[in-house]
Amino acid sequence: MVKNAGTSQLVWPLAGAADTVAIADATGSLxxxxxxxxxxxxxxxxxxxxxxxxxxxxxxxxxxxxxxxxxxxxxxxxxxxxxxxxxxxxxxxxxxxxxxxxxxxxxxxxxxxxxxxxxxxxxxxxxxxxxxxxxxxxRQNLQTNTGDIVETLGLTSADRTITTLPASYCYGLSVLNSHLAAGATVFLSSMSVTDACFWVDFNRVRPTTIAAVPYTLSLLESANWQAHDIASLRLITVAGGAVSPADQTRWREYSRVVGFDFVTMYGQTEATARMAVLRPEDYQHGRTGRATPSGAFRLDEKADERPGVGEVIYSGPSVMxxxxxxxxxxxxxxx
The missing domain is CATH 3.40.50.980 (Rossmann fold)
Structure with a gap:
């Protein structure tokens, strides 16, 4: 933990080159x-x-x-x-x-x-x-979950994101933490994806990743998002609710045509942010995904008399x- 303002060591989760842009908003950048x-x-x-x-x-x-x-x-x-x-x-x-x-x-x-x-x-x-x-x-909860997300999504210093979720929401905060921990650049936007100004910023930032909840997907479609230059995108993550089978099919087709990965995730604030990740190669309707690298799922069948049915329990160092x-x-x- 860094406590001396005179040191040149970066504070966690910052991990980028000192002269690389870490964050930016409508007023400037640092x-x-x-x-x-x-x-x-x-x-x-x-x-x-x-x-x-x-x-x-x-x-x-x-x-x-x-x-x-x-x-x-x-x-x-x-x-x-x-x-x-x-x-x-x-x-x-x-x-x-x-x-x-x-x-x-x-x-x-x-x-x-x-x-x-x-x-x-x-x-x-x-x-x-x-x-x-x-x-x-x-602090261990935050560091562990952040590291898991960086590893699972393959985030690097070459990535850039534009925020679409509030950082006061655990998923939104995990986007901030994980990108900064990867040495990536975060553009802080207060605009809805349906706002024309959002797309002005999008075109300037040319993000490689975007985080969404299911409702965001609907808003993107209503904003005719494919009419914009989205060639920079390599990854869209979705969490915060179930994605319907129809939406899954449509967005996975978008990802194939445009050339980005469409990754659905599951998480709770109680586990810091994200617990399961469903990569495109693992997709099957009804699957939640694999546990994050430091976590594990198990089925407690004592919760139900039927074989193979029970309570799913997640454990790991990111649990609150x-x-x-x-x-x-x-x-x-x-x-």
Whole structure:
């Protein structure tokens, strides 16, 4: 873990050449070296370990604060612009010592609570709606899952992506982490894929990868995406819901004609992000995919009397530390 702003070592997950562009948005860009320096300086400015309520938006300022959390061993509570009500409840329940986001950061005047040394991030999950229940993720969870994604998708420093999902969503955050960890470039977009401005940026960035949820696929088709210059694409990943058989067939045909890999994935916030990957060569309707390299699936047949039927259990070092509902839960070890 990097804690000295004077060192030239990149902060995790940054792994690109110091003079290579790491992130860009509508306002400008930062190289891996510049991004490291900005994140380390901010972390040192924060001081001792903080609990940071982080509005992680599609902008450079937010990403600097996110990386400051990681570089200094702070703990971040991640939320997005669509989760403002939840953020208010979370602020009341956890009493963060700092609040950060697109507009900068400020202290709340409250001391950080006791927090377990392994704890790194707190993220909402499908069960968080209307309550401050959050998933506790360790640094090991993040690093392991990120490494698995880089390996499975074959991400390299030659890749470029344009964001289509909020980074406050575990899948969207995994896109940011994995591309930066591969030394790739991330263009932070706030535009819908149906917005003409998105395609202006797309043509300028010429991304090699795009991440989608099933609804994104529908939006891409409504935007007549094939009318644009998409020759740079080598990979489209889809997670966040089941892709219908008809959509699977259509998009796999698109991938064959255009020349990109269409990879479906399965994951949960509780396992940091992604648990299973279905490569094109493994495709068969009904399959979820193979477990990520560090994880494993097993079938617990005790859950059902029928042979071959039971509860599918995933295990591995990317599985969460547990849940939290208030600040006192942050000191608890992994369950």
């Amino acid at each position: 190289t891996f070296g510049d991004l490291t320096a900005r994140a380390q300086a901010r972390s040192l400015e924060w001081g001792a370990r903080q609990l940071v309520l982080l509005h992680l938006g599609p902008d450079i300022e937010s990403v600097i604060s996110y990386l400051a959390v990681l570089s200094g061993g702070h703990v971040g509570i991640v939320f997005g612009s669509s989760q403002v009500d939840l953020a208010h409840r979370v602020r009341e329940a956890y009493e963060p010592s700092l609040v950060a986001g697109p507009g900068g950061w400020e202290r709340t005047g409250i001391s950080a609570p006791e927090m377990h040394p392994d704890l790194q991030l707190l993220m909402s999950t499908s069960g968080s709606t209307g309550s401050p229940k959050l998933v506790r993720l360790s 530390m547990g849940y939290a509902s208030c600040s006192s839960d942050l000191a608890r070890p992994a369950e």
